[in-house]
Amino acid sequence: MTEPVVDMRGISVEFPGVKALQEVDFRLFPGEVHALMGENGAGKSTLIKALTGVHPLAAGEIRYAGESVSFGGPAQAQAAGISTVYQEVNLCVNLTVAENILLGREPRKFGRIDGKAMRARAAELLARIGLHIDPGSVLESHPIAVQQLVAIARAVAVDARVLVLDEPTSSLDADEVAELFRIIRVLRDEGVAVLFVSHFLEQVYEISDRMTVLRNGRLVGEYATATFSRIDLVSAMLGREMGVLEEIERRSGTPGDPLLVAEGLGRKGSVAPFDLEIRSGEVVGLAGLLGSGRTEVARLLFGADKADSGRVLVDGKPVHLRGPRSAIEVGVAFCSEDRKAEGVVADLTVRDNLILAMQAARGWARPVPRKLADELVAKYMEMLDIRPANPEAIVGNLSGGNQQKVLLARWLVTEPKLLILDEPTRGIDVGAKAQIQKLVADLATEGMAVLFISAELEEVVRIADRVVVMRDRQKVAELDGEVGVDDVMALIAGGGDVNEIEAVAS
Amino acid sequence: MKNRLLWPVLALVALLVLNVVVTPSFFSLRLQDGHLYGSVIDILRNGAPTLLIALGMTLVIATRGIDLSVGAVAAIAGAVTCTYIASGGDPWIGMGIALLLCAVLGLWNGFLVSVLGIQPIIATLVLMTAGRGIAMLITEGQIITVDSPTYREVGAGFLVLPIAILISLAVLGLVALVTRRTALGLLIESVGVNPSASRLAGVKSRTIIWTVYVFAAVCAGIAGLMISSNVSAADANSAGLWIEMDAILAVVIGGTSLAGGRYSLTGTLLGALIIQTLTTTVYTVGIAPEITLVFKAIVVIAVCLMQAPIRIRVRQGVPA
Known part of the structure; x- marks a missing residue:
């Protein structure tokens, strides 16, 4: 291989009372996709931020394109050719798509921003990554997934030699991930070095050439993806025996009485009227693509959005859900998928x-x-x-x-009697994921009803007693008993005769 | 938190030292007819209305709001009381009516902000401009002077210490007790930091926001009574003029962010003291009246720079 474009040696970063990174080495070559792996708190983000100059180094040296560098911040790093797309979308949602993509480098004409040229240039960049949206539209009007792609369009707008993607896929659905990977491969073939951070092992194996594993702020090792098995990877990340994920089997306990019943519940423009029954001690999975209405169902059940048709019964009694408080009063709890804006x-x-x-x-x-x-x-x-x-x-x-x-x-x-979890395991590491899944199983065993929403089908299928499938803002099926990922996948993808596969809950 | 209060404390100490250097007798107090007199007491007494209003403002700002109408509300309180007393009414009832009216005005602000969802700066701007007009209507455009010994006590009376100081400190103690001993403080901060998350957690944000605006208006009302009582007159035009700016400054100097969230009542107390000491210093040091405001601005900028986020970040380091 050629010379590394980024060569970090003996990097240590310290925060008050914490050694976030200790003597980590990291190399990134041109024309490769390199996955940075590790649990939450392993130091992945810190390493990226050390590279882009956000965090000062306590020790170590960064060589970029053969020269020793020390960036004063992301802007300097970007000017030098290191572009970063962060985990959470860091764009101005009140500006247009074009303004976001070209923020800080707007085309000018007589000293003023040339709106027309800006939109044209943005359209070009969007076309390059295959995203067909109006550059003049306000970013806020697009779903988070599209916003994420806009962030990537922004990152590749400069001629980057290094593209850092910190969990770019955590809010994308399968099609969008495929699209993103297509873009990554194009960039890789152009000689760009791509640093990729993701918690989805399958994606890492699909896209990366090599990987570096961190644990507790220390380097575990650098491996070639093709010769490094998943079990090896996970044990390198966790540093403990594997098998945590396997332990959680779908329980076949006996669910109790119906706790919450929704009859014809719906909201115009959000989700079509649906019926749903959740029993005590039961985990109901809610599967579907992003925008299929899965989050909307949860919000209606919690009163976060007001339904305009149908009714909800809890313990057999009709409940008027005026807002979250009235849902909380009858024992319903809801963890939003948007942890930052609606959670903590x-x-x-x-x-x-x-x-x-x-x-x-x-x-x-x-x-x-x-x-x-x-x-x-x-x-x-x-x-x-x-x-x-x-x-x-x-x-x-x-x-x-x-x-x-x-x-x-x-x-x-x-x-609570009913716990609604919307993407509780998104963007978190394998260890925490396993802990949360185990917790959900335990809670159900103790009699709590759980509505579990996740984009990861395997997770839904493993954990749920029953799986409700959403597509195009409609409930399309309810699967009972032994549910396979393929069955759910077929339903989500649509096309087949839904009624054939549909199974009604007993 | 301690770190955040360091600079305001230093600024206050610096101002006091400057005063002592210029006027060695600055800290001397004397007891006369059971009343305590001295420069420090004067600062405290003159700063009492600002402190009161700043306390109300602190809670409003903690919810991500701002209340520009406090000066106008203060003028209304004075106007109502003086008009009532002048027409032969009992001062106590007059003050009661005035504070009740202030609470209603606070309800109005809270309604605009929490129910109609109007941005606080605009919502309270309405009353800031209209409020002076209301006060004018009440006084019929005249400066109403009253001769009521009872009413005069509020702003100019003594109970060893000036009564105005005692009232302000009592309110400070009460707010500290109520917000920190109950969960009000936590809920206010929670609404200020993240309104959507708070709503989903079941916090009654509307009630919280309503409460802080009513509280701010009542604080402004009491401050208005002090201002008007001190001169035994109600001046609809100039009573409490620009006091909202001093109050906001006091809050900001005290380290409470205009973006809402964590607030510090101690910080606000310090902020109010700094502003009042500054005003006094300008006179004692003998700064030319033409440039007093410039001098004030320089000190305020210095204090704000000391606690600017960029300095704090450098000092503490920010974990990932």
Whole structure:
């Protein structure tokens, strides 16, 4: 192989009280897709941010294109040819697509921004990555997946020699991932070095040539993807015996009485009227593509959006869902898929976040007693293995997986009867994922009803007693008993005769 | 939190030292007829209305809001009370009516912000402009002077210390107690940091937002009573003029972010003291009246720069 375009040697990064990276070596060659692997908190993001100059180095050297460099920040790194697309979309949703793509490098005419030229240039760049949307439309009007692709269009708009993709696929569906990979291959063949971070092992094996594994801020090793088996990879990442994921078998317990029944529930422009029954002690999976209406179903059941048809019965009694509070009152809890915007309260401590729902239910005049709060925090920190185990830590500083656990704990504290989880395992590492899946199974065994939404079919199928399939904002099927991934896949893809496969819950 | 309050404390100390250097007798107090007199007491007394309004403002700002109407509300409170007393009414009832009206005005602000969803700066701008007009209507465009010893006590009276100071400190203590002993503080911060997440967690954001605007208006009302009582007159035009700016400054200097979220009542107290000390310093140091505002601006900028996020980030380092 040729000379590496990026060569990081003995990199150490320290934060107050934490050694985030310790003597990590990392090499990136031109024309390769390199996967950076590791659990949450392993130091993947930190390594990327050390490269792009966000974090200062405590030790080590970065060589870029053969020269020793030290960037002052992402802007400098980008100017030098290192473009980064972060996990969460970092764009201005109130601006147009074209303005976002060319922000900071708008074409000018007589000193003023040339809107027409800008839209034309943006259209060109969008065409290059095969995204057909109006460059003049406001970014906010597009789903998150499209916003993510716009972010990638923005990153490739400069002539990048290194493209860093930090979990670019976590909000994309299968087609969009395929599209993204096509783009990545095009760029790779042009000689761009692509650094790819993802929690989806299949994607990593599909796209990457080599991988570097980190664990707890240290380098585990650098491997060629073709000769490195998945089991080896996972054990390198976890550093412990494999088998956690296999342990969670779908339970075949006996579900209790119907807890929540939705009859003809629907909302115009959001999801067509559907019927749904969830029993105590049962995990119902909700599968479908992004935008199929799976999140909308959850929001209707929780009262986050108001239904304009149908009704909901809880324990046999009709409930008028005026808002989240009325759902919470009857024992329904909901973890949103958008952890950052609708989940955690980033500036508050773990303790405050954990007791927030309970406190909201009690009203401001009856604070949760300090002793009770401490007990609850200690209990759930241990049960969910929240790290760091410091109740006073600011939630915004925690890793994605730990934020998700805090969010889960917030609802478990209220002891709900029905727990609605929208993509609870998205963007979090294998270890945390297994912990959350196991928790869901345990909760159901103890009698809680769970509605589990996930883009990962294998996960849904493994964990759920029943799978409800959504397509084009409609409920198309309900599968009972032994459900295979292929069955669900066929339903999601559509085309086949739905009624043939449809099975009604007993 | 301690780190955040470091610079305001230093700024206050610097101002005080400057005063002592110029006027060695700055800290001297004397007791006369059971009343405490001295420069420091003057600062506290003159700063009492600003502190009160800043306390209300702190909670509003913590919910991501802002209340520009407090100055106008203060003028209305004075106008109502003085008009009532001038027409032969009991001062206590007059003040009661005034504060009740202020609470209603707070409800109006809260309604615009939390129910109609109008941006706070616009919603309260309505009352900021209209409020002076309302005060004018009440006083019929006149400066109403009253001669009520009872009413005069509020702004100019003494109970060893000036009563205005005692009222402001009592409100400070009360707010600290209520927000930190109950869950109000947590819920206010939660709504300020992330309104959607708070709604999904079941927080009654609407009630919280409504509460803080009513509280801010009542604080403004009490401050208005102090201002008007101090001169035994109601001036619809100039009572509490620009006091909303001083209050917002006090909050910001105290380290509460205009973006909402974590707030500091101690910080606001410090902020209010700094602003009032600054005003006094300008006179004692003998700065030419033409440039007082410029001098004030320089000090404010200095304090704000000291706690700018970029400095804090450099000092603490930001984990991933």
